[in-house]
Amino acid sequence: MLINYIRTLILYVLVVIAMRLMGKKQIGQLQPSEFVIALMLSELATFPIQDTAIPLLYGVLPILTLVSLEIAVSILLLKSGRLRSLLEGDEAIIIKHGVLQESVMQKMRYNINDVLEELRSSGITDIREVEYAILETNGNLSIVPKAQKRPVCADDLKLQLKADSFYFPIINNGTFNNLGLINSGLSAEKARLILKKKGIKNEKKVFFAAADENGNIYAQLEGGKVI
Numbered sequence: 579m580l581i582n583y584i585r586t587l588i589l590y591v592l593v594v595i596a597m598r599l600m601g602k603k604q605i606g607q608l609q610p611s612e613f614v615i616a617l618m619l620s621e622l623a624t625f626p627i628q629d630t631a632i633p634l635l636y637g638v639l640p641i642l643t644l645v646s647l648e649i650a651v652s653i654l655l656l657k658s659g660r661l662r663s664l665l666e667g668d669e670a671i672i673i674k675h676g677v678l679q680e681s682v683m684q685k686m687r688y689n690i691n692d693v694l695e696e697l698r699s700s701g702i703t704d705i706r707e708v709e710y711a712i713l714e715t716n717g718n719l720s721i722v723p724k725a726q727k728r729p730v731c732a733d734d735l736k737l738q739l740k741a742d743s744f745y746f747p748i749i750n751n752g753t754f755n756n757l758g759l760i761n762s763g764l765s766a767e768k769a770r771l772i773l774k775k776k777g778i779k780n781e782k783k784v785f786f787a788a789a790d791e792n793g794n795i796y797a798q799l800e801g802g803k804v805i
Contacts, residue, residue, distance in 0.1 A: 585626055585630070585634055588638075589626060589637060589638075589641075590623075592642075593620070593623050593641065596642075596644075612648065615644055615647075618640075618644055619641055619644060622637055622640045623637060625637055668715065669712050669713060670685070670686050670712070670713045671711070671712055672686075672688060672711045672712065673693070673708045673711035674710060675709060676705060676724065686713055688713060692719075693711065693719070696719040696721065697711070697721065700721050702721065702727075707727045708721060708723060708724065709722045709725070743790035744791070745788035745789060745790050745794075746758040746759075746761040746789060746790070747786065748788060749781055749784045749787035749797070750786060751785060752782040752784055753781075754766050754769070754781065758788070758789070762789040762790060762791055762793075769781075769787075769795065772793065776805050778797060778805065784798070784799060784800075785798050785799060785800050
């Protein structure tokens with residue numbers, strides 16, 4: 579029983595590291611080759627767990643091989659457009675100037691219901707409102723509405739707006755977030771001084787705090803009070 583537990587733990591850690599090395603992507607964003615690798619990793623990890631007679635190395639070596647192959651292929655794809663087109667395919671225009679491209683849809687085996695579902699998820703109910711709809715290589719449909727159907731922005735109204743401040747989390751459950759401190763340009767000591775000016779003497783009492791690059795901090799104390 580203990581052996582099964584240890585083997586499962588080892589393979590779990592190995593697969594997590596493998597997926598981490600492959601990059602942060604959701605399943606819907608994986609390219610075909612990446613999706614195949616992910617499926618094979620899951621299968622390879624289960625065999626040594628299910629059958630203790632199979633040496634653990636028989637699962638570890640194929641996983642390491644696949645991860646090495648994926649990293650090598652990713653590097654090659656960055657340098658070769660032809661290879662990228664061969665393995666990942668090319669994007670396809672499904673709608674052009676409000677008109678469905680029938681030949682392209684047939685080639686990509688993409689039916690009208692698929693198109694309508696994607697349009698509805700983007701808040702569009704009329705195909706004629708779409709300037710371009712492009713089927714990306716990862717299977718997502720990128721939709722560009724016609725100019726008159728796009729939301730009005732500040733540039734359209736000739737407005738000069740002040741840039742929004744971006745707040746980075748610097749305290750989580752009373753503990754400083756080092757990455758957030760670095761991104762905001764603060765040190766833990768400087769953050770403590772700013773918090774003391776707000777009447778907070780101990781960061782351990784802070785449930786959450788965030789800071790922008792200008793040194794502005796807001797904090798939520800335990801109990802829900804925001805300062």
